[in-house]
Amino acid sequence: MGLRTVWLATLALWGLLIWALGLAGLGQRIVPLPDDPGMTQRLPSLPAASAERLGDYSRYAEIAARPVFAEDRLPHPFFLSAENGQGAAPSVRLTGVLLTDSFKMATLTTEQGESLRLQEGHDPVKGWRLLSLQPRRAVVSGGSGTQTLELQVFDGKGGQPPTALGQGARPPGMPPLPAAPSSPAAPALNAPATPVAATPQAGANGT
Secondary structure (H helix, E strand, O other): OOHHHHHHHHHHHHHHHHHHHHHOOOOOOOOOOOOOHHHOOOOOOOOOOOOOOOOOHHHHHHHHHOOOOOOOOOOOOOOOOOHHHOOOOOOEEEEEEEEOOOOEEEEEEEOOOOEEEEEOOOOOEOOEEEEEEEOOEEEEEEOOEEEEEEEOOOOOOOOOOOOOOOOOOOOOOOOOOOOOOOOOOOOOOOOOOOOOOOOOOOOOOOO
């Protein structure tokens, strides 16, 4: 009998023994211990909330007297609107209107020169939404609130002046005109006749 056979037989006997003990009720008598109140940890208790967390305004007067975000820690006046009571200029301009019975679209131009096409009833474009559209007016909403924009039309001022054309000059991009065919010179009809000198006849005077 080899050593391998002995090991296999030993493992088989151990397996049969554990199986027999399991059938006999091994492990069925293990029961949990009863609860021990002494082993339970107490939860930390929170302090009672104060009835008033914010004090009187006089307690914070020093914050107004010495602003935190001012470099010199002195109060300075500030304005919510532009000078002369005028609102801030809109960041977009209305440069185009396309208006039909079933389609409404406005073209806006931003300060950076970017063109935005907004359709009424559609999703916003770059944060701008078209609310209503008229032939020369559009109501849009954006980051600075609701704005009414007037259509900008050319009033004849500004822009590049037209190119002045001199005599005989042609606009750029126009091909040169073909040269006119040269006509032969017409014969002179009224040219004076050249007189022909008379040839003296021999022997007319006896010579």
